[in-house]
Amino acid sequence: MSGDPHRRGWLAGLGAGLGGLWLAGCDRLSRSERALGALGAAEPLNRAVQRLLGRSALAPEFTRADLSPAFKVNGTANPPDTDYQALAAGGFADWRLVVDGLVERPLSLTLDEVRALPARTQITRHDCVEGWSCIGEWTGARLGPLLDRAGLKPQARFVILHCADTLDDTAPEGLRKYYESIDLVDARHPQTILAYAMNGAPLSVGHGAPLRLRVERQLGYKQAKYVMRIEAAATLAGHGAGKGGFWEDRGYEWYAGI
Amino acid sequence: MSSPATPPTAQNTPLGGDPPPVRIVTERHRLGVRLGHWVNVVALFALLFSGLQIFNAHPALYWGLRSDFERPVLAMAAEDAGGGRLRGTTTLAGRRFDTTGVLGLSVERGEAVERGFPAWATLPSYRDLATGRRWHFFFAWLFAVNGAVYLAAAVLGGHLRRDLAPTRRDLRHIGADVWDHLRLRFPKGWAAARYNVLQKLAYLGVILVLGPTMLLTGMTMSPGLDAAMPWLLDLFGGRQSARTLHFAAASLIVLFIAVHLVMVLLSGPINQLRGMITGRYVVVVPKEAARPGKEAKEEA
Numbered sequence: 020m021s022g023d024p025h026r027r028g029w030l031a032g033l034g035a036g037l038g039g040l041w042l043a044g045c046d047r048l049s050r051s052e053r054a055l056g057a058l059g060a061a062e063p064l065n066r067a068v069q070r071l072l073g074r075s076a077l078a079p080e081f082t083r084a085d086l087s088p089a090f091k092v093n094g095t096a097n098p099p100d101t102d103y104q105a106l107a108a109g110g111f112a113d114w115r116l117v118v119d120g121l122v123e124r125p126l127s128l129t130l131d132e133v134r135a136l137p138a139r140t141q142i143t144r145h146d147c148v149e150g151w152s153c154i155g156e157w158t159g160a161r162l163g164p165l166l167d168r169a170g171l172k173p174q175a176r177f178v179i180l181h182c183a184d185t186l187d188d189t190a191p192e193g194l195r196k197y198y199e200s201i202d203l204v205d206a207r208h209p210q211t212i213l214a215y216a217m218n219g220a221p222l223s224v225g226h227g228a229p230l231r232l233r234v235e236r237q238l239g240y241k242q243a244k245y246v247m248r249i250e251a252a253a254t255l256a257g258h259g260a261g262k263g264g265f266w267e268d269r270g271y272e273w274y275a276g277i
Numbered sequence: 278m279s280s281p282a283t284p285p286t287a288q289n290t291p292l293g294g295d296p297p298p299v300r301i302v303t304e305r306h307r308l309g310v311r312l313g314h315w316v317n318v319v320a321l322f323a324l325l326f327s328g329l330q331i332f333n334a335h336p337a338l339y340w341g342l343r344s345d346f347e348r349p350v351l352a353m354a355a356e357d358a359g360g361g362r363l364r365g366t367t368t369l370a371g372r373r374f375d376t377t378g379v380l381g382l383s384v385e386r387g388e389a390v391e392r393g394f395p396a397w398a399t400l401p402s403y404r405d406l407a408t409g410r411r412w413h414f415f416f417a418w419l420f421a422v423n424g425a426v427y428l429a430a431a432v433l434g435g436h437l438r439r440d441l442a443p444t445r446r447d448l449r450h451i452g453a454d455v456w457d458h459l460r461l462r463f464p465k466g467w468a469a470a471r472y473n474v475l476q477k478l479a480y481l482g483v484i485l486v487l488g489p490t491m492l493l494t495g496m497t498m499s500p501g502l503d504a505a506m507p508w509l510l511d512l513f514g515g516r517q518s519a520r521t522l523h524f525a526a527a528s529l530i531v532l533f534i535a536v537h538l539v540m541v542l543l544s545g546p547i548n549q550l551r552g553m554i555t556g557r558y559v560v561v562v563p564k565e566a567a568r569p570g571k572e573a574k575e576e577a
Contacts, residue, residue, distance in 0.1 A: 049401035061414035073505030149335040151344040236501045270407030276501025
């Protein structure tokens with residue numbers, strides 16, 4: 020480089036200009052629905068490959084020695100909703116899990132009835148989409164046998180989990196509450212449970228009391244907390260913005276296996 | 278093909294009456310290598326910047342199966358510096374550095390913002406994890422497919438053995454090669470049309486070690502792939518270790534790219550760029566050495 024300050028300034032300007040152009044170009048693409056749609060092509064590819072490699076593979080399980088001493092609470096820590104607060108104040112005695120939608124026999128179960136369902140205990144890793152991981156022990160009712168008890172109609176392709184918590188009260192009506200959805204492969208997976216206990220104790224409010232989903236081969240935002248209702252559905256349309264979940268409606272992948 | 282167009286004149290005839298050097302155009306890089314290189318440039322750019330967007334969602338790294346929030350390997354944060362001011366800090370292996378303005382704390386439109394890497398280093402520049410992930414996984418597929426095709430072709434086509442594997446002679450002269458590089462003396466003549474030993478080792482390190490490490494540690498962060506391929510966790514010592522190694526390998530790739538670009542600039546950027554775009558690269562050799570090798574053609 021020459022010591023000529025004019026030339027150096029010119030080069031620095033060129034560098035900054037090109038850098039700015041690159042940033043502006045990428046930001047513009049990042050806001051374009053078409054570009055985002057094209058970039059989203061990786062999601063079905065990821066799902067197809069992961070299903071091909073291990074459709075019924077079990078998520079790794081760990082030992083008590085691996086448990087996180089302080090499992091991070093993320094998302095809703097305490098639902099602001101008055102309905103939920105009333106249920107929590109009553110020790111969830113009046114809480115009911117509703118199973119409906121495309122089922123032969125709609126159910127309404129008390130917490131004790133959920134606890135009496137075929138259960139599974141597993142020590143698994145919770146991977147937040149932000150990048151951190153915690154390990155916890157979960158005990159809960161297996162979703163597969165519960166769906167069998169309700170009897171899925173042949174048109175049912177998804178299980179939609181409706182939650183008690185409002186996570187974004189600034190959003191338009193219908194987009195404020197948390198919800199999630201999984202397909203029947205994951206719903207019937209042996210490790211997919213509705214957990215009512217964590218590390219040997221009843222589920223705390225921070226972690227989703229009285230009932231949360233554990234779908235172990237996907238990221239944290241799929242693990243819906245404060246589950247109130249399980250709806251069998253043929254399509255994800257008609258719920259929220261139609262993308263299958265609170266975060267999915269905000270641009271995150273529906274298939275969160277990576 | 279006519280002969281080189283450098284007429285012997287008084288100016289370019291070296292003292293001693295030696296014949297003038299001649300310029301010879303060689304076929305330097307094959308189409309497959311050139312194509313793979315430029316696809317890689319695009320993919321690595323998108324992966325690096327979107328990767329830092331993803332890192333910024335939780336700007337800390339850990340070792341082991343899970344996050345030990347009390348003991349990060351690396352952590353960036355904004356903390357109170359007293360007097361209502363904030364300071365950006367980076368903690369690496371227990372040692373804390375003030376990195377205000379770059380890491381941990383950025384100044385955006387005159388306002389201090391807690392942020393791992395600054396806006397100019399992330400894709401998109403504003404905070405948007407969902408969009409960063411879309412960029413990342415799209416280009417991760419491009420990177421993986423491009424790398425797999427390149428590697429398969431390099432093994433089967435002989436590029437790896439012929440051009441990249443160091444010879445015994447290369448390895449014997451490694452000391453002299455390091456010394457030459459330190460003095461910025463680069464190979465001339467026909468030797469400039471081949472990879473020197475440091476180049477070979479750097480490229481092999483990136484192709485055989487860093488590239489596969491990026492891909493495999495990335496896959497290890499996937500809970501779905503951990504179920505299908507639990508050996509990934511054993512290989513890297515857990516998901517959080519894999520995330521740390523992903524970041525470390527990416528840092529080494531950035532270092533490689535920086536050195537690579539400096540070397541291109543120092544060794545004749547126009548000639549090098551033309552070599553990687555059109556495949557044609559000019560070597561300057563003494564007249565008596567201008568026997569076209571099997572890969573060389575005289576300049577038209």
